[in-house]
Amino acid sequence: MNSISKKFFDIRKNFLGILSFTFILFVFFISLFAYVIAPDSTENANTMNLSIHSKKPGFKTEMITFKGEKSKKISLSSIFFGSKEQINQIPIVKYEIKDGIIYYLPYAVSENQFQTIELHKAEINEKKYHFGTDKFGRDVLSRIVVGSRISFYIGFVSVFISLFIGVILGSISGYYSGLPDKIIMWLINVTWSIPTLLLVIAITLALGKGFWQVFIAVGLTMWVEVARIVRGQVKQYKERQFVIAAKVLGFNDFRIITKHILPNIISPLIVISAANFAASILIESGLSFLGLGAQPPMTSWGLMIKDHYNYIILGEPFLAIIPGICIMLLVCSFMILGNSLRDVLDVKN
Secondary structure, eight states, X not given: OHHHHHHHTOTTTOHHHHHHHHHHHHHHHHHHTHHHHSSXXXXXXXXXXXXGTTOOTTEEEEEEEEHHHHOOOOOHHHHHHOBSSOOOXXXXXXXXXXXXXXXXXXTTOOTTOXXXXXXXXXXXXXXXXXXXXXXXXXXXXXXXXXXHHHHHHXXXXXXXXXXXXXXXXXXXXXXXXXXXXXXXXXXXXHHHHSOHHHHHHHHHHHHOSSHHHHHHHHHHHXXXXXXXXXXXXXXXXXXXXXXXXXXXXXXXXXXXXXXXXXXXXXXXXXXXXXXXXXXXXXXXXXXXXXXXXXXXXXXXXXXXXXXXXXXXXXXXXXXXXXXXXXXXXXXXXXXXXXXXXXXXXXXXX
């Protein structure tokens, strides 16, 4: 295993693999501490300012923040799940301070219609929207950061479900011949014959729209590839001498499969898991685009594209292009990582 690690981290031979692995770790770190990193730390980054909607990346404005609204307790829950208290902010065009009173002109208000607020009740800060604002005036950067959680974590859950089901069914099918093999192979062939997206849509409609329903639906459709690979590998290894020796020594089938066969087929499982991770991100994005995935006010990259794809022809293409680029980079990283792991774990190399 040490030689495998050295081979993988050899930057001269595996530059793209290391770069992809680094990017995946970067996204994982961002998704884990999303509400600490995101400029908008409210739950789902859902602070709206309709007066500054659809602003381009790099947009700056002065912002009045009410001090009573801004002061909130920092807790463990707010760090990982965001603050449930919305921050009351007012984007302004210009302001003046006289005699302890702030005279300000909000966005989307006619000239000379200044409003007032006492200086001790609010403060003025300049706020920059690095990725611009969406059609509701929400910070796109914050939505991207928070949305990475769904697009990333769905890979973990779906891959875990697919491995759990696929390894069990594949091991039974490969180790035992006869009726168990025929039943499982029939189930694999039936599931394999149904288009993945249609099957996911059917399961999602049966379970209902929502966050966890998508995770389960994607996982229940990705076990087929795992089961087929495990079945073939188990059929190959069960004829090896060390497995036959274990049978002669009287070990039960469960111990032979878990202790002697499965540890030897970890390599192909790692490769297929990386590919399934990328596929699950694409499937979730497709479901969210169709309105069957994450539901508002929750955010995901696919949902952001759904909300703003028509802006591509309305002069604000960045609202759909930015989450699209994020999906593309993360999927490509997992695919490249899978190819690199395949090359490293190939015994012929």
